[in-house]
Amino acid sequence: MAIFTPRANLFMNAALIGAVLLGACLLLAIRVVPVIGYNTQERFAPEQPIPFSHKHHVSGLGLDCRYCHTKVETSSSAGMPSTAICMTCHSQVWRNAAMLAPDRQSLAENIPLRWNRVYTLPDYVFFDHSIHIAKGVGCTECHGPIGDMDLTWKARTLYMSWCLSCHRDPAPHLRPRDQVTTPDWRRTPSTPSGEALMADYHVHTENLSDCGVCHR
């Protein structure tokens, strides 16, 4: 009796083709899955205890980022506004709005509001806001068009490749220091070139892509 029936050829071919297809699918998945929005959470806006709108407060009222994110120039963390900061204005305007009830409760009970994070880096990455602000990297370079956001959504992947793409060539991303918080800043003919700013602010790229800069 023959071990292989005539149909064995068919099975063999089917198995080979199947294996190749499976491999191709896996390779494709490895390339594609990390960059689809579901995984990077790009454009994703987590729900917040209060539907806070940067569009109204930043573009509408013209508030500077540093009014609320008070520590962004001096510390690694930008800092979230305390309840008292909201209450500076909302003790008088919109004082009875139901939307702001969690804020009033937080003030009365002396328990901070807990905002849900939009941007988070893994713990093995070291990041510092103050150095980027001091060297003229604008908030919108990393946080997107925040002046147009009703709910804050994530504008960048925060992948290592993204950090490196700028660290290797920061010049096109720099702006004059006094414009870092402007949400709708545009380069005009009179703005100094990126190279001039690099020299001005002493930005040196030689060591900026070393692993130890971000992984300490």
Place this chain on the structure above:
Amino acid sequence: MKRRSAIALVGLTLALAACDNMANQARRNPYELPYGSQENWPVMPLATAVARDEPLKPPSPPPVTMALLERGRQRFDINCSPCHGRLGEGDGMIVQRGFPRPPSYNIDRLRNVPSQHFYDVITHGYGIMYSYADRVEPTDRWAVAAYIRALQASASASLADVPPDKQKALQ
């Protein structure tokens, strides 16, 4: 035997897959709750606690320099102009949206108060205005006070106060 190693292999693979490639480590980030903790966060400091870099007594007024005024303008535009307006007239954006109107800095009473008064208003608040002690550093408070003085001076300035070589540009 073979069965057991197979089970072990599957088990170990699953365990490995559960690792979150070290994204969560024994490093406390700002605002991060201690792992598994239910406590209200952050724990309030003791009433008697002092911040690490806090100076022991308030700084005395620094000499007024151009750098101080520039710093004062920046801090004023960030923290005060939403209500008091860029020129200190009391007509900022928030006031236009219904916030009670603060007095203009150019009224006689505020022209005649010592600069210490501005420092104290920033530190302790005034009437319905909240304290800015958590937002404006002590040395910056003097910078803002100096800038308010500059705003007051420029509101009552005339052409004769401008240096002769700059007068042309204004005419």
